[in-house]
Amino acid sequence: MHVPDGFIDAPVSVAAGAAAAAAVAVSLRGARRELDERTAPLAGLVAAFIFAVQMLNFPVAAGTSGHLLGGALAAILVGPYTGVLCVSVVLLMQGILFADGGLTALGVNITVMAVVTTVVAYAVFRGLVKLLPKKRRSITVSAFVAAVLSVPAAAAAFTLVYAIGGTTDVPIGQVLTAMVGVHVLIGIGEAAITSLTVGAVIAVRPDLVYGARGLTAPLKLRVGGELVDAPAAEPVPVAARSHRKVWLAGLTASLVLAGFVSFYASASPDGLEKVAADKGIDAKAEDHAAADSPLADYSIEGLTDARISGGLAGVIGVGVTVVAGTGVFWAIRRRRTSDTSPSSVPENV
Amino acid sequence: MTPSLEVAGLAFAYPDGHQALFGVDFTVGRGERVALLGPNGAGKTTLVLHLNGILTGGAGTVTVAGLPVGKKHMAQIRRKVGIVFQDPDDQLFMPTVREDVAFGPAAAGLKGPELEARVRTALERVGMEAFGDRPPHHLSFGQRRRVAVATVLAMEPEILVLDEPSSNLDPASRRELADILRSLDVTVLMVTHDLPYALELCPRSLILSEGVIAADGKTGELLSDDELMREHRLELPFGFDPRSVTMGA
Amino acid sequence: MGAGHAHKLYRHGHSPVHALPPHTKLAAVFAFVIVVVSTPREAVWAFGLYALLLASVAYAARVPAGFLLKRLLIEVPFVAFAVLMPFVAQGERVDVLGMSLSVNGLWGAWNVLAKGTLGVAASVLLASTTELRELLLGLQRLKLPPLLVQIASFMIRYGDVITDEMRRMRIARESRGFEARGVRSWGVLAKSAGALFIRSYERGERVHLAMVSRGYAGSMPVIDEVTASRAQWSYALALPFAALVVCLLGWTL
Numbered sequence: 001m002h003v004p005d006g007f008i009d010a011p012v013s014v015a016a017g018a019a020a021a022a023a024v025a026v027s028l029r030g031a032r033r034e035l036d037e038r039t040a041p042l043a044g045l046v047a048a049f050i051f052a053v054q055m056l057n058f059p060v061a062a063g064t065s066g067h068l069l070g071g072a073l074a075a076i077l078v079g080p081y082t083g084v085l086c087v088s089v090v091l092l093m094q095g096i097l098f099a100d101g102g103l104t105a106l107g108v109n110i111t112v113m114a115v116v117t118t119v120v121a122y123a124v125f126r127g128l129v130k131l132l133p134k135k136r137r138s139i140t141v142s143a144f145v146a147a148v149l150s151v152p153a154a155a156a157a158f159t160l161v162y163a164i165g166g167t168t169d170v171p172i173g174q175v176l177t178a179m180v181g182v183h184v185l186i187g188i189g190e191a192a193i194t195s196l197t198v199g200a201v202i203a204v205r206p207d208l209v210y211g212a213r214g215l216t217a218p219l220k221l222r223v224g225g226e227l228v229d230a231p232a233a234e235p236v237p238v239a240a241r242s243h244r245k246v247w248l249a250g251l252t253a254s255l256v257l258a259g260f261v262s263f264y265a266s267a268s269p270d271g272l273e274k275v276a277a278d279k280g281i282d283a284k285a286e287d288h289a290a291a292d293s294p295l296a297d298y299s300i301e302g303l304t305d306a307r308i309s310g311g312l313a314g315v316i317g318v319g320v321t322v323v324a325g326t327g328v329f330w331a332i333r334r335r336r337t338s339d340t341s342p343s344s345v346p347e348n349v
Numbered sequence: 350m351t352p353s354l355e356v357a358g359l360a361f362a363y364p365d366g367h368q369a370l371f372g373v374d375f376t377v378g379r380g381e382r383v384a385l386l387g388p389n390g391a392g393k394t395t396l397v398l399h400l401n402g403i404l405t406g407g408a409g410t411v412t413v414a415g416l417p418v419g420k421k422h423m424a425q426i427r428r429k430v431g432i433v434f435q436d437p438d439d440q441l442f443m444p445t446v447r448e449d450v451a452f453g454p455a456a457a458g459l460k461g462p463e464l465e466a467r468v469r470t471a472l473e474r475v476g477m478e479a480f481g482d483r484p485p486h487h488l489s490f491g492q493r494r495r496v497a498v499a500t501v502l503a504m505e506p507e508i509l510v511l512d513e514p515s516s517n518l519d520p521a522s523r524r525e526l527a528d529i530l531r532s533l534d535v536t537v538l539m540v541t542h543d544l545p546y547a548l549e550l551c552p553r554s555l556i557l558s559e560g561v562i563a564a565d566g567k568t569g570e571l572l573s574d575d576e577l578m579r580e581h582r583l584e585l586p587f588g589f590d591p592r593s594v595t596m597g598a
Numbered sequence: 599m600g601a602g603h604a605h606k607l608y609r610h611g612h613s614p615v616h617a618l619p620p621h622t623k624l625a626a627v628f629a630f631v632i633v634v635v636s637t638p639r640e641a642v643w644a645f646g647l648y649a650l651l652l653a654s655v656a657y658a659a660r661v662p663a664g665f666l667l668k669r670l671l672i673e674v675p676f677v678a679f680a681v682l683m684p685f686v687a688q689g690e691r692v693d694v695l696g697m698s699l700s701v702n703g704l705w706g707a708w709n710v711l712a713k714g715t716l717g718v719a720a721s722v723l724l725a726s727t728t729e730l731r732e733l734l735l736g737l738q739r740l741k742l743p744p745l746l747v748q749i750a751s752f753m754i755r756y757g758d759v760i761t762d763e764m765r766r767m768r769i770a771r772e773s774r775g776f777e778a779r780g781v782r783s784w785g786v787l788a789k790s791a792g793a794l795f796i797r798s799y800e801r802g803e804r805v806h807l808a809m810v811s812r813g814y815a816g817s818m819p820v821i822d823e824v825t826a827s828r829a830q831w832s833y834a835l836a837l838p839f840a841a842l843v844v845c846l847l848g849w850t851l
Contacts, residue, residue: 004710005635006635006712007676009635010636024743031745041442042799043752044753044802045802047750049798052760053764053795055761058783085749089753096624100672102631102635103627103631104717167639168706168710169702170706193787197791198792199792200792200793201795205799434807439808442752443755444731444751448821452809456815484730485755486755501812
């Protein structure tokens with residue numbers, strides 16, 4: 001998923017860099033407003049969490065496994081500003097330390113993976129939370145939908161960047177179909193994990209789920225034996241207004257993207273091109289569905305065999321992911337109905 | 350001489366309504382080493398967070414070397430009260446040991462050779478001067494705890510407050526830390542439920558129970574009072590008899 | 599684990615490259631990569647010269663070729679992608695071994711491979727000759743927003759702590775007979791991830807308390823500053839300047 005050097009031409013890389021810098025600057029201000037002087041330690045620890053959780057392997061089947069990308073999770077757990085910062089810092093460090101993602105492509109990577117993913121996920125999430133009844137179940141369902149949409153949205157954004165500044169003349173319609181198609185599959189996995197994780201957090205510390213603030217009953221204080229309302233802790237007006245803007249912008253963006261997707265997807269590719277597109281799918285799927293822990297990437301030994309065997313595994317993996325993804329969605333719905341009590345705290349911890 | 354620490358009528362309830370302190374009173378004289386004993390949930394950590402003004406807003410007062418703890422003198426108070434937290438990983442947040450020790454004095458405005466000297470002295474006092482350029486996570490747990498003490502010593506505090514200093518230490522690290530604490534010329538308030546450690550290091554002890562000071566006296570005498578101990582859920586390790594131990598200074 | 603994966607990236611040494619101030623190295627690598635990306639792909643010889651430039655830096659830094667080559671494996675996923683380009687790209691086609699390949703696609707594949715590889719190699723050289731802490735100081739010196747540098751610094755400091763917590767959770771799971779197999783285990787794994795988030799966030803709150811206790815009021819005190827002499831700058835920038843000359847030649851020839 002990390003774009004290397006040379007994939008996007010220099011002017012577009014620079015422009016994406018400027019866009020990323022602007023988004024990060026806005027997020028820095030937003031995060032500081034929300035977390036004030038706690039920003040550095042809290043965002044730093046959340047970034048470390050995102051970095052770590054990307055190494056958590058979720059087995060799919062037949063020896064393949066996927067892992068979390070974490071953008072949607074970050075957005076829902078810590079909000080869009082802090083989320084953008086955390087994912088950007090993770091990408092920056094991956095680029096500089098692990099050479100994962102080119103330095104000139106840093107702007108593209110941050111724009112696509114940190115900004116688009118986080119903002120789309122958060123906008124969809126907040127929108128759904130507002131529409132759905134105020135229940136915990138709604139939070140996990142919204143998290144699922146938000147994550148499902150955020151991944152192909154990022155893929156579409158990447159395609160857009162590629163259409164403007166790609167270094168090879170590949171038919172954009174096909175790139176889009178392949179990218180979005182594959183990433184819908186990846187998105188289903190991402191969504192299942194994200195919603196399960198959000199569900200696990202909300203069962204134990206609902207106050208820590210940023211996107212679900214306002215769902216909890218107001219605190220009471222016992223003063224001289226009587227219950228009185230505790231003073232509201234958050235500066236509501238400022239935050240609410242700016243969120244609405246982000247929310248609207250994000251929703252519009254995702255609608256526009258969705259329009260693009262369906263437009264191009266309807267232009268179905270013909271025979272030969274279809275094969276090529278399928279191959280494209282394999283390559284991308286391998287990137288994610290195969291034993292793809294960042295640790296494997298970063299560790300020096302033990303990488304090659306996973307990659308090579310991943311070729312075949314990737315092909316199988318895609319097929320299995322479709323089936324598995326549907327199954328998971330179904331399983332979650334069943335599980336959610338049977339255990340929504342807060343006492344179902346991770347017994348495995 | 351003004352005492353290092355005076356706590357008077359301190360009461361505090363968390364925003365969720367849970368009240369942890371119900372009027373705590375005690376005084377720690379300059380140069381004293383005092384243990385604050387109490388079972389889990391007695392309000393020990395809540396009390397500690399009041400000493401440098403992280404928690405405020407309840408009733409009562411805390412005075413450090415004659416200075417009331419409050420918004421007005423916060424920067425000074427935080428320099429005077431050095432808290433060593435229980436988990437050294439929380440305390441050591443900078444990339445290297447040296448930078449971590451320098452954090453406090455640098456935040457207070459020290460720079461250059463003066464800062465260097467301060468860092469060196471603090472590391473020497475805990476025997477970690479050879480580890481300045483190491484990242485904290487490359488150290489053993491005992492070493493990390495010692496560096497955590499150094500980070501606070503570098504601020505030249507009026508009073509050193511240690512939260513469970515002996516937890517998770519092996520016997521050798523435990524003894525080394527005790528030697529270090531004994532060698533320091535500073536007021537110490539040690540919050541612990543490690544009773545033998547309190548007896549070894551602190552001539553005087555306070556028992557905090559249900560949010561008030563339930564007893565205040567010589568450590569040996571308190572630990573020998575079986576009824577008092579039982580009443581406050583304090584238990585000595587098997588086979589340990591405080592009457593048979595000769596007190597260190 | 600305490601040693602951390604990040605540590606493997608750095609190769610301790612006392613070469614002239616190690617000794618350069620971190621911000622000069624960061625600037626040099628960044629400029630070098632930009633120059634490489636701006637080079638026309640048809641100037642095949644130029645990429646050879648770039649590779650030679652990097653090889654000479656590696657030689658000066660005493661980074662063994664084997665180490666460098668192993669680290670290059672990180673780009674394998676994109677090699678796979680590049681291989682597909684000749685099949686999918688449009689335009690004029692040629693027949694190679696009975697396969698119809700796009701000329702444009704072949705050039706595209708070459709472009710991504712050459713530039714991507716040079717970019718990865720340059721980053722690897724940077725990471726293997728510069729300590730983590732130094733990199734952070736360098737970023738700070740290059741005027742990255744201080745808050746961002748702080749976040750990065752906390753991420754680096756606690757990355758190992760949190761990865762280690764994750765490892766202990768896995769051991770605890772496995773010790774009680776859990777085996778991550780297939781999709782059915784996702785619920786359990788996600789609960790671990792949720793617990794890990796709570797632990798991380800709560801640790802962040804405790805770290806903040808520890809910082810406040812030592813006088814933190816929103817900005818980090820400046821403890822170390824890195825400075826570079828004019829000579830060190832020119833030494834570091836020799837790499838991108840040499841590359842720039844090659845690049846300009848590539849455009850004109």
